[in-house]
Amino acid sequence: MSVETLRRTPLYDRHVALGGKMVPFAGYEMPIQYSGIVGEHRAVRGAAGLFDLSHMGEFFFEGANAGAALDRMVSSDIAGLEVGQARYGLLTNERGTIVDDVIVYRVAPQRYMVVVNAANIAKDAKHMRAHLPGDVRFDDKSFDTALIAIQGPRAAAILSRVAKLNVDDIAPFGVASTTVAGAKATVARTGYTGEDGFEVFVENNAAPGVWDQLLAAGKDEGILPIGLGARDTLRLESRFSLYGNEIDETTSPIEAGLGWTCKLDKDFVGRDVIAQAKEAGPSRRIAGLVVEGGVARHGMPVTSEGTAVGHVTSGTFGPTVQKNIALAYVPASLSKVGSRLAVRIREKDVPATVVKTPFYKRSEK
Amino acid sequence: MTVPQDLRYSKEHEWVRLDGDTATIGITHFAQEQLGDVVFVELPEKGATIRQFASLGVVESVKAASDIYSPISGEVVERNVKVIEKPELVNSAPYGDGWMLRVKLADKGELQKLLSADDYRSHIGETPGSGGD
Numbered sequence: 001m002s003v004e005t006l007r008r009t010p011l012y013d014r015h016v017a018l019g020g021k022m023v024p025f026a027g028y029e030m031p032i033q034y035s036g037i038v039g040e041h042r043a044v045r046g047a048a049g050l051f052d053l054s055h056m057g058e059f060f061f062e063g064a065n066a067g068a069a070l071d072r073m074v075s076s077d078i079a080g081l082e083v084g085q086a087r088y089g090l091l092t093n094e095r096g097t098i099v100d101d102v103i104v105y106r107v108a109p110q111r112y113m114v115v116v117n118a119a120n121i122a123k124d125a126k127h128m129r130a131h132l133p134g135d136v137r138f139d140d141k142s143f144d145t146a147l148i149a150i151q152g153p154r155a156a157a158i159l160s161r162v163a164k165l166n167v168d169d170i171a172p173f174g175v176a177s178t179t180v181a182g183a184k185a186t187v188a189r190t191g192y193t194g195e196d197g198f199e200v201f202v203e204n205n206a207a208p209g210v211w212d213q214l215l216a217a218g219k220d221e222g223i224l225p226i227g228l229g230a231r232d233t234l235r236l237e238s239r240f241s242l243y244g245n246e247i248d249e250t251t252s253p254i255e256a257g258l259g260w261t262c263k264l265d266k267d268f269v270g271r272d273v274i275a276q277a278k279e280a281g282p283s284r285r286i287a288g289l290v291v292e293g294g295v296a297r298h299g300m301p302v303t304s305e306g307t308a309v310g311h312v313t314s315g316t317f318g319p320t321v322q323k324n325i326a327l328a329y330v331p332a333s334l335s336k337v338g339s340r341l342a343v344r345i346r347e348k349d350v351p352a353t354v355v356k357t358p359f360y361k362r363s364e365k
Numbered sequence: 366m367t368v369p370q371d372l373r374y375s376k377e378h379e380w381v382r383l384d385g386d387t388a389t390i391g392i393t394h395f396a397q398e399q400l401g402d403v404v405f406v407e408l409p410e411k412g413a414t415i416r417q418f419a420s421l422g423v424v425e426s427v428k429a430a431s432d433i434y435s436p437i438s439g440e441v442v443e444r445n446v447k448v449i450e451k452p453e454l455v456n457s458a459p460y461g462d463g464w465m466l467r468v469k470l471a472d473k474g475e476l477q478k479l480l481s482a483d484d485y486r487s488h489i490g491e492t493p494g495s496g497g498d
Contacts, residue, residue: 037401037426037428039402
């Protein structure tokens with residue numbers, strides 16, 4: 001038996017210097033927070049935040065058939081992606097359950113980047129290789145690629161000061177090649193916070209320079225480095241699924257509320273099972289809960305009239321919505337907005353109400 | 366003031382301020398710093414009996430829930446409604462408005478089992494006498 005050593009991203013020294021509390025996460029030492037989760041959360045909603053997401057995986061697929069091959073592996077419409085566009089989708093298996101959730105970026109006519117969750121890099125690589133035709137080249141650049149996200153209402157303005165392109169030319173879910181802080185970069189208008197924002201992919205050795213310049217460029221506007229803690233509260237308020245919580249290989253996209261990512265009029269792995277699940281209607285669904293008197297946490301039972309009927313997948317205090325919020329699997333019959341349930345917190349059934357999600361949605365300009 | 370000189374402390378990072386037969390209880394500056402942003406506090410009702418070193422309630426930060434252990438035994442005569450309504454007081458004023466309970470002491474002798482400010486400073490790795498600024 002060997003003790004697995006934790007990896008460090010190229011920004012490790014920056015995190016320590018900025019006072020980040022480092023914790024093990026998906027095989028990496030990552031900052032859970034710097035100044036404090038609530039303050040970091042508010043910085044992203046009100047100004048801008050900088051995230052090190054270099055632990056995430058980047059796969060590249062190249063060849064005349066790359067798009068068609070990915071279209072058969074990913075639930076959403078990959079064949080319909082234009083160059084410079086990205087799309088969220090699911091890697092599904094033959095059982096119609098979820099191997100991972102990914103974003104597919106068409107970076108050139110015959111070249112695609114797929115960003116996968118850090119904890120799933122090895123599993124996804126194996127799964128995708130097994131489903132890949134021989135004429136498509138697969139390249140796992142996860143350990144060579146750094147990813148820095150800048151998110152928040154001031155993100156575009158700050159990034160535009162250090163990027164060599166007009167960031168307003170990148171539409172939401174658009175992607176472009178450019179230069180950021182002197183380094184060759186792929187910039188996408190994607191994120192996981194519910195705010196406008198960008199994800200900047202660079203080679204490892206360029207990451208510290210990009211990080212420093214973005215922090216400096218946003219200083220006057222109150223940009224903060226953001227840890228995993230606020231990343232979770234931000235995504236939960238926006239009702240984004242987290243792999244390992246809301247979705248995994250035991251969950252179907254339909255019950256997870258991700259039916260919208262499944263293009264059922266095309267052929268993809270697990271398509272028939274998912275179409276049947278949609279037809280039959282799920283027996284359980286993810287519901288958004290507001291909990292009145294306690295913070296629900298992953299794994300806690302959800303009860304109805306004293307009987308356990310489901311479980312919490314994610315829960316926290318939402319710093320923007322100022323409520324204790326949770327996502328939970330509950331029977332479909334109890335998942336309607338207004339449904340009165342409870343979360344069993346420390347042996348007590350604490351009242352909870354099913355509410356409309358997302359819990360937070362930014363106001364459009 | 367990270368470790369006030371006039372209080373007694375538990376190893377579990379609660380403090381006690383003695384006032385005649387009653388004591389005020391809270392958690393220390395060190396504890397709130399470790400917890401991060403406190404978002405929920407659960408405390409026993411007035412009239413409840415609490416026992417030294419047994420769990421008396423819970424503080425929840427954004428990250429996790431942590432038990433509060435009672436530094437002394439006694440009967441709850443008041444709980445801080447303000448800290449239940451505004452849990453962030455635990456962060457901003459752990460020895461002031463962020464207090465938790467007032468308790469009628471069952472046994473003053475129990476205070477001997479608690480740490481002095483100097484001992485508590487050593488317990489959390491601060492040099493005795495360096496605090497109190």
